[in-house]
Amino acid sequence: MSNKGDIKLEKISRKRKKIQGEAAWILNVPYILYSIIFLVLPLGWAGWLAVTDWNLMSPKYNIVGFSNYIKLFTDEKVQAAFWNSYRYLVPIVVLCVIFGIGIALLTSKLPSKLKGTVAVMFFIPYLTSGVATSVMIKYVFSYNSALNIFLRNQFDIDINWMQSKAAFWVLVGMIVWKMSGYYALFVLSAIESISADVYEAAAIDNCTGINKFFMITLPMITPTMTSVIVLAAGLSFQIFAEPFLLTGGGPSLDTTTWQLEIYNSSFVRFQAGYGAAMAIINAIQIFVTIKIITVIMNKFNKKFGW
Amino acid sequence: MNNEKIKPSTVINISITMLILILALFPYYYMIMQSFVPWDMVDKTVIPREISFKSYEYLLNRGGASNPFMWIRALINSFLVAAPTALLSVVVGLMTGYSSSKMKFKGSNIIYGSLIFQMFFPVIILLVPRYMIVRPLANQYAGMILPLSISIWAIFMYINYFKTVPDAIFEAAKIDGASHMKIITKIALPSTKSISIIVFLSVFMTRWNELMWDMLIAPDVNMQTLNVMISTQFNQNSNLPGPMYAASVLLTVPIIVLFLCFSKYFKEGINFMLK
Numbered sequence: 375m376s377n378k379g380d381i382k383l384e385k386i387s388r389k390r391k392k393i394q395g396e397a398a399w400i401l402n403v404p405y406i407l408y409s410i411i412f413l414v415l416p417l418g419w420a421g422w423l424a425v426t427d428w429n430l431m432s433p434k435y436n437i438v439g440f441s442n443y444i445k446l447f448t449d450e451k452v453q454a455a456f457w458n459s460y461r462y463l464v465p466i467v468v469l470c471v472i473f474g475i476g477i478a479l480l481t482s483k484l485p486s487k488l489k490g491t492v493a494v495m496f497f498i499p500y501l502t503s504g505v506a507t508s509v510m511i512k513y514v515f516s517y518n519s520a521l522n523i524f525l526r527n528q529f530d531i532d533i534n535w536m537q538s539k540a541a542f543w544v545l546v547g548m549i550v551w552k553m554s555g556y557y558a559l560f561v562l563s564a565i566e567s568i569s570a571d572v573y574e575a576a577a578i579d580n581c582t583g584i585n586k587f588f589m590i591t592l593p594m595i596t597p598t599m600t601s602v603i604v605l606a607a608g609l610s611f612q613i614f615a616e617p618f619l620l621t622g623g624g625p626s627l628d629t630t631t632w633q634l635e636i637y638n639s640s641f642v643r644f645q646a647g648y649g650a651a652m653a654i655i656n657a658i659q660i661f662v663t664i665k666i667i668t669v670i671m672n673k674f675n676k677k678f679g680w
Numbered sequence: 681m682n683n684e685k686i687k688p689s690t691v692i693n694i695s696i697t698m699l700i701l702i703l704a705l706f707p708y709y710y711m712i713m714q715s716f717v718p719w720d721m722v723d724k725t726v727i728p729r730e731i732s733f734k735s736y737e738y739l740l741n742r743g744g745a746s747n748p749f750m751w752i753r754a755l756i757n758s759f760l761v762a763a764p765t766a767l768l769s770v771v772v773g774l775m776t777g778y779s780s781s782k783m784k785f786k787g788s789n790i791i792y793g794s795l796i797f798q799m800f801f802p803v804i805i806l807l808v809p810r811y812m813i814v815r816p817l818a819n820q821y822a823g824m825i826l827p828l829s830i831s832i833w834a835i836f837m838y839i840n841y842f843k844t845v846p847d848a849i850f851e852a853a854k855i856d857g858a859s860h861m862k863i864i865t866k867i868a869l870p871s872t873k874s875i876s877i878i879v880f881l882s883v884f885m886t887r888w889n890e891l892m893w894d895m896l897i898a899p900d901v902n903m904q905t906l907n908v909m910i911s912t913q914f915n916q917n918s919n920l921p922g923p924m925y926a927a928s929v930l931l932t933v934p935i936i937v938l939f940l941c942f943s944k945y946f947k948e949g950i951n952f953m954l955k
Contacts, residue, residue: 397860398785408772409794409829412799416809423808480697484692494943495701496710501935503889505907506928509914510711513921519723547946555704564802611802615891618812619911623900633892640808642894648810659800664800 410514423650425570430646442651448597452652454627455635456659461547461661462631469550470606471599474557481558482565493562496555505547505614512536512620515544537625545616545629553609557602565591593678600671607667611660632656715926721922723813725777735922739930750901754909755930758888761824761905766884770876777838782850783860784846793837798802813895820901828887834879841875843869856881874945876890881942885935906931 424442428435481493494606514521515535525531534542568591576582576590592599614633617623621631623638636656640649714722718732739751747753779785780792810827817823853863869876894908904912910927 395785396785398779398783398788400950401779401783401860401864402791405776405791405830407834409798411813412810412830413798413806414828416806416813419809419812420805429788435739461871477700478694480700483690484695484697485694488694490943492697492701494940494946495948496704498936499704499938501939502932503886503891505891505910505914506711506932509910509928512705512914513714513723513924516723520725551704551707555779574753612804615911618891620913636804636807641811648806650805653802653805653807657805658804661800672840 417570420639420650420653423647424654426647427645428647429644430493431644432638435647438647441657442648443650446651446655450645451627451630451635451639452655453621454623454630456630456654457654458612458627458630458664459632459659461542462549462613463607465543465546466553467603467606467612469546470557471602473550473554474602476553478565478625479591480559481562492540493559497553498555500556502552504548505619507552508616508619512549522553536621539625539628541621541625542629543612545620548616549609553606557606560598560602561595564595570614593672596675596678596679598676600668603663603668604664604667605672608660610658612638612664632659681843708936711925712929715922715929717922718924719920723927735926738920738923741928747901749904750904750910750929751930753902754904754906757903758905758907758931760821761894762884762887764821764825765829765887766880767823769831769834769883770880772830773834773838773879774864774869774872774876776835778842778864780843781839781842782834782847782868795832795835796919799836807892814897817897819898819903823897823906824894824903828890828893831879831883831886834883835881837875838872841872845871877942877945885939887934888931896925 376487381608424432425437427438427442460652477496481489481496482491506536514524517534522533522535525533535541535544560659572594573586611631612632614635614637617629617631617634618637621629623634632652636649636653639645639652710726713726713728715735716731717725717728718730721730729795738894741748776791776795779794780788814823814827817826829839850863850867853867858866888905889907890905891907891911894905895911898904898908901909906927910924910931913927914924
């Protein structure tokens with residue numbers, strides 16, 4: 375008798391599992407459809423485009439094999455985009471980490487009434503469109519702005535900001551300004567989660583001030599710092615609005631980025647096939663770079679026992 | 681530790697923090713102020729002596745010859761694109777996030793693997809082919825909304841959240857005979873209030889600030905978002921700084937106000953962002 379009951383129960387539970395499986399798949403229908411239409415299909419298409427010379431408009435195109443990729447290596451715009459990625463990455467990551475930690479440390483020591491409000495206020499620049507900041511920067515650094523008139527009259531300095539080497543640093547500054555407060559929120563949340571016992575133990579061992587920061591706080595927040603560094607590094611590959619509106623990638627490709635060059639070749643010069651090949655190389659560079667950074671950071675994490 | 685006196689170190693700390701905060705927020709003061717000064721004073725002063733609404737009047741009345749209200753229209757377009765995108769991200773994030781973390785089913789590892797893959801996938805590769813696929817919907821809201829309507833980040837926010845909720849809550853409802861639809865709408869959704877608000881606002885903000893896709897798919901002046909309109913008009917009429925500052929204020933201030941209104945939910949949500 376019990377045997378029969380077991381079989382019945384098993385049947386019911388199997389049926390339940392099946393229903394649950396069906397329900398789960400139904401819940402995932404929008405995601406799956408989206409992935410097929412906007413990920414799988416375009417991904418295959420991108421690989422195909424990259425071996426053609428298609429011009430985005432005409433129905434005709436030729437298969438050119440790997441010549442797009444070969445051309446990439448000698449294209450000075452691509453070389454500039456490749457190296458600029460790292461020229462952007464290093465200062466953006468370093469400055470974002472310094473400002474992120476700095477803001478978080480200052481905020482964490484505030485009286486608890488102020489803490490939340492101040493952290494949110496530092497977060498505001500993150501919400502700002504790159505277009506709005508670009509508008510402001512363009513006018514503030516334009517020839518007849520109060521700033522430049524002041525510099526000319528008082529110090530006899532005449533800089534054509536957006537056409538000089540300074541342009542790159544203006545762009546870096548805009549991005550660091552935008553992102554620091556956002557990263558500071560993560561760092562703050564990590565600092566807050568360090569238990570008071572750790573600091574009490576440190577105080578007994580006479581570990582204070584800068585020592586306390588490097589010996590206690592920093593090791594305790596390395597997992598969060600890993601995420602922040604990876605996020606900031608990924609961000610340096612996605613710069614578009616600022617150079618697009620302010621410098622056009624100039625002077626002499628000094629501020630150009632992958633996104634700008636891919637946009638220009640695909641939709642301004644109508645070399646869609648070439649642009650697709652460029653995007654693939656860019657993706658490989660991002661993947662390898664992020665992988666290297668994670669491996670290095672994981673070594674640090676291990677060293678601190680995470 | 682209940683000392684009523686404020687220590688001098690606290691005062692120094694507060695002053696330094698406030699100084700940095702003022703520096704960080706100064707650009708907003710500058711932008712808002714320049715949008716309210718007379719046109720001959722734009723970028724010439726930091727403390728205005730006179731206030732003028734001319735820049736905003738320009739945006740209201742003097743758009744293009746064919747379309748006098750193009751700036752207002754662009755502002756509305758930005759809302760009409762960002763709000764449905766954010767809503768879709770919340771709905772799909774909830775559905776996929778719940779099923780990936782709370783339902784055991786055959787093939788769930790395929791979905792999860794695909795999510796991880798997309799999380800780290802550089803979207804730039806897909807730009808040209810996506811444009812080809814969506815081109816029939818050019819200059820339509822659907823073409824602007826659909827391709828960016830699902831946020832992988834949002835799905836992971838929900839997965840991370842549901843991981844922290846004990847299975848027992850959902851099991852109990854199941855034993856009571858509740859259907860999956862009921863569990864999601866009656867139990868899962870209300871419990872995710874703060875996560876859903878954060879996801880909605882973050883996706884809204886990201887979509888609102890999107891430039892490249894909108895520039896490609898909706899170049900028509902009637903369909904441009906405010907972000908796109910500023911960047912196109914800015915290149916053509918850069919001799920009108922006042923209205924450009926005013927438009928930038930319209931672009932940034934609504935988002936900031938929206939976030940400040942809901943800022944109390946962020947403390948809870950921040951814990952799910954980096955997992």
